[in-house]
Structure formats: C-alpha cells, structure tokens
Amino acid sequence: MPSVSDNPEMVPDLQNVSETKKRNLTSLLPSLLHLPKNVYLLLFFTTGKGMQLTIATLTVNLYAHSLGYHPDFIGVFSAMPAIGAMVAALPVGLLADRWGRKPVLIISAILTPLFLMALGLVTSAPWLLIFSLLQGLVSTAYWVTNLPLLTESTTERQRVGVLALNSFLLLGVGALGNLLGGAIPEFVGHALQVSADSTVPLRWGVITAAIFTLVFGLPLWFLHEPARTAEKKAKPSTELEKPEETVAVSRIQTVKLFGKLLLPDLLFTMGEGAVVALMQLYFVLRFQLLPGTLGIIFTISGLAGGIFSLTAPLFVRRWSKLRIITTVQYLSAPLMLLIGFAPTLPLAIAGEYTRSFARTLIEPVYAAFAMEQVSSRQRATLSGLYSVTWSIGFSIGPTIAGWLQTQISLSASFVFGAFCLLICPSVLLFFFGRRKSGRIEGNSPGVV
Incomplete structure (x- = not known):
C-alpha cells in the first residue's frame, strides 16, 4: 500500500480531515460544559441513585441472611424489585405522560428511600417481601423518566455525551457505593463490639442506601418540566396507502x-x-x-x-x-x-x-x-x-x-x-x- 509521502495529493485531504475533527471537538466541548440546569440536577440524582443501588445490592441480601433466611428465600426476595418494576413500568410511563415527568420522578425520589428504610427495619418474611416489592414499584419511575428528561433537556449535539456521562455516573462512580456498603457495617460493628455481618450493622448499611436517594433527590424540586412536542397518533401515510393484507x-x-x-x-x-x-x-x-x-x-x-x-x-x-x-x-x-x-x-x-x-x-x-x-x-x-x-x-x-x-x-x-x-x-x-x-x-x- 503506498504511503502518504508517495502521494502528495493525499496530504491536503488528511490535513482537512484533521482540522475538521479539531473543529468538531472544540465545538463539542463547550456544548458539554454549558448544559441546562435540568441536566446537572438529573446527573446529580443519578450519582446518588448509583450509590444507593450498589450499597443496597451489597447489604440487603446480607441483611436478610443475618436474620436467618436461607438462599431459597433470598432468591425470591431478590426477585421482588424486578417483579415490581415489571408490574409498574407501563402504568408509571402512562402516568408520567399525563402528569409530567418531574412530579413522577419526585414521588419516586421520596417513596424509594422510605420503602428501602422500612425494608431495613422489618424482620419478618412477609414484610421483607412486601417492602422489597414496593421499593421496586416506586423505583421504576427513575428508569422511566430519567432518560426522556435528559433527552428533552439537551440538544442533539449534547445528547450522546450527556447520556454516556449519565451511564458512567450510574455504573462507574456509583460503584464507589460498594466501599461504603462494606465500610459502614464494619464501622458500626466495631462501635457496638459485634460482628460486621450481624443484623444491626447491616441494617445501618441498608438505611444509608436509603439516605443517599433522599438527599440526592432533594434538588429535583428545582427541575423544570421540558416542553414536549405532541406526537401525532395517526398512522403514517405510507401505511394508510397499503392494502390491509400488506399491513397485516x-x-x-x-x-x-x-x-x-x-x-x-x-x-x-x-x-x-x-x-x-x-x-x-x-x-x-x-x-x-x-x-x-x-x-x-x-x-x-x-x-x-x-x-x-x-x-x-x-x-x-x-x-x-x-x-x-x-x-x-x-x-x-x-x-x-x-x-x-x-x-x-x-x-x-x-x-x-x-x-x-x-x-x-x-x-x-x-x-x-x-x-x-x-x-x-x-x-x-x-x-x-x-x-x-x-x-x-x-x-x-x-x-x-x-x-x-x-x-x-x-x-x-x-x-x-x-x-x-x-x-x-x-x-x-x-x-x-x-x-x-x-x-x-x-x-x-x-x-x-
């Protein structure tokens, strides 16, 4: 394959490409640095949500185990949030379309820590399952509203970068919650002179996860509901022109x-x-x-x-x-x-x-x-x-x-x-x- 030096006519093209990339980069960075207030509020809450998820993942099942429950029950217990999410996804989406994304997300930011805290306080099997299910139900609102809110609050140029940052804060930075989820029971256990894997230290780990969602959710009150363009519900004209058999x-x-x-x-x-x-x-x-x-x-x-x-x-x-x-x-x-x-x-x-x-x-x-x-x-x-x-x-x-x-x-x-x-x-x-x-x-x- 001939090198660039063998073909001088290729050099200007490569230089143009390089300059174009630099211009795109310099125009993209300011767009990511000057974001709407909505985006910063949502990313801040995402950070707390990621911490809550990892702390709870680390401590909730261990808390149930410290109460004497076996893996067969803990498996069902772990499935409850997903069942709640499955049941609530469509109704919450419809509710968000009718009421608006902001009120639904705020309600979730209030109820999620309350149910999670209750989960860390109860000890009987029925109540553990109930509060785990309820926590999954109300947490669904975050997954239903967060990405649409970020999408509606950004320009096309900003959107990919913002969504990637949101994912990194949730999964990457949120992983630091594992440190807290492990350190808090250790600290409480040392203070109380009990094992870190006993019930009370692990209970404080679950409560800490709830506090993160509550505190990081407070700024959501300053969120502004983005204006949304009403979508036409009529079928596309190309589909209307097709015979019924073709559409079927x-x-x-x-x-x-x-x-x-x-x-x-x-x-x-x-x-x-x-x-x-x-x-x-x-x-x-x-x-x-x-x-x-x-x-x-x-x-x-x-x-x-x-x-x-x-x-x-x-x-x-x-x-x-x-x-x-x-x-x-x-x-x-x-x-x-x-x-x-x-x-x-x-x-x-x-x-x-x-x-x-x-x-x-x-x-x-x-x-x-x-x-x-x-x-x-x-x-x-x-x-x-x-x-x-x-x-x-x-x-x-x-x-x-x-x-x-x-x-x-x-x-x-x-x-x-x-x-x-x-x-x-x-x-x-x-x-x-x-x-x-x-x-x-x-x-x-x-x-x-």
Whole structure:
C-alpha cells in the first residue's frame, strides 16, 4: 500500500480531515460544559441513585441472611424489585405522560428511600417481601423518566455525551457505593463490639442506601418540566396507502422480529440474574468474607468495568456487533463456571472481574445492535419490551438460583447461568447469523 509521502495529493485531504475533527471537538466541548440546569440536577440524582443501588445490592441480601433466611428465600426476595418494576413500568410511563415527568420522578425520589428504610427495619418474611416489592414499584419511575428528561433537556449535539456521562455516573462512580456498603457495617460493628455481618450493622448499611436517594433527590424540586412536542397518533401515510393484507403481513413480520430480539435477551437476563443477584451472598457463604472486604472487591470490579466499557467503540470498528456480542457471551459461560467452582478466593475474584469487564463491554453494543434491527418508530416500543424481559429475567433467574443453592449446592446456580449464556448467543446466531442486513417493512438496514 503506498504511503502518504508517495502521494502528495493525499496530504491536503488528511490535513482537512484533521482540522475538521479539531473543529468538531472544540465545538463539542463547550456544548458539554454549558448544559441546562435540568441536566446537572438529573446527573446529580443519578450519582446518588448509583450509590444507593450498589450499597443496597451489597447489604440487603446480607441483611436478610443475618436474620436467618436461607438462599431459597433470598432468591425470591431478590426477585421482588424486578417483579415490581415489571408490574409498574407501563402504568408509571402512562402516568408520567399525563402528569409530567418531574412530579413522577419526585414521588419516586421520596417513596424509594422510605420503602428501602422500612425494608431495613422489618424482620419478618412477609414484610421483607412486601417492602422489597414496593421499593421496586416506586423505583421504576427513575428508569422511566430519567432518560426522556435528559433527552428533552439537551440538544442533539449534547445528547450522546450527556447520556454516556449519565451511564458512567450510574455504573462507574456509583460503584464507589460498594466501599461504603462494606465500610459502614464494619464501622458500626466495631462501635457496638459485634460482628460486621450481624443484623444491626447491616441494617445501618441498608438505611444509608436509603439516605443517599433522599438527599440526592432533594434538588429535583428545582427541575423544570421540558416542553414536549405532541406526537401525532395517526398512522403514517405510507401505511394508510397499503392494502390491509400488506399491513397485516408487515405487523406479523414485526412481531416475529421482536420475538427474535427479545427471546435471546430473556435468556441472557435469566443467566445474569441467576448469578449477579446473589453474587455477594455467594462470596460470603463460600469464602466467609466480611462486608468491608466484599465492598472493596466489588468497587474495583464496578469501576474497572465502567472504564472498560468506554472501549466498546474500538471493538466495533474492528468486528461486527453480532460477533462481539456472541463471542463475549460464549466466553462468559466458562467464566461463570470458574467463579462457581473456584477453589480459592483469588481465582474466584479473577473470574468475576473478567466476567464484569466482558458484561460491561457488550452492554452498549447489544443495545445498538437491537435498535438497528427495527425502524425508528419501533425503537421506543422495543426499548419498553426490553425493560419487561429484564424484569422477567431478573425475577426468574434469582428465584431458580436461590433454590439451586439451597437444594443442590452454591455452585449449581452458576451452572444454570452458564447454560443460559450458551443458549443465548446460539439463538442470536440462528436468527441473525446469516443476515448481511436486516430489513423489515420501513426499516433501515441492520448492521450485523
């Protein structure tokens, strides 16, 4: 291949490209530095939400275990928030469209910490399940309203950068909550002269998670409801001009395509839910770790995984999205087995870190792949359905995992998770592996 020096005519082109990139960068940075007040308020709340999620993830299941409950109950207990989210997603979305995003988000910011605090105070099984379900119900409002509010509060140039920053604050910075989730029970246990994994220290960990949501949610009162353009509900003219038979066939094709996209995602979330939801409890039961050590382990995992996810565009430039997704999922299956059967703690940690890196790498790639398979007017529907499959997967997965850990062994849940992660990419390849481009009626080509 000839070099640039061999062809002088190529030099000005490269210089123009370089100058264009510099101009785009210099015009993009000010747009991200001068954001509307709404964006700063929402990003601030996202930071607190991320901290709340990681502190609660670390302490809530351990709190239930300190009360004497076994993994089979804790598996059902862990599934309650996902069940609540599945039940509430559509009603909360309709409510937000009618009342506005701001009041619904504020109500969630008030009720979520109240129910979470109540969860940390009760001890009986029925009340634990009830408050876990209610906490999942009201928390749904954040997932339903946050991204639309950010989208409506930003310009097209700002939007991608702001959404990426929101994701990093939730998953990356939020991972620091693991440190607090481990340190608080250690501190309280030392002050009370009791073990850090006993009920009272862990209760304070759950209460701290609730306080984070409450405090970081206070500035939301200053949020302004963005003006939204009413969408026309009439069918597109191109669809009205088609014969009824053609429209019916198009709808059937759409339903089939949605099924092909959602079935693998359901399998994936079942496998992830079976492992991730009970991961902290597994490390405690298998290696007798205290909350402080556990917090450090998962803080490093979350931060490193969040940073590693930023490399996803580099992989997409080299390989197709489908190849990245399926390869990572196939590799994740033996990693789950490694964690579940690791004879030593360092080996289990190495497996968990590698699994976490792989998981965060394909998160944006999977989303982009799915959105590219459908037309722009179908993407909102598909996104909502993905929320449902996530809720179902993280309801069924932990329930099965808890039963397997109680009735068979701690490692059995990892076998189930690995099996799901082997089936998922196989189904994806069966549906999309032979396609060079995906097109349904009115779609743009899918990049596979």
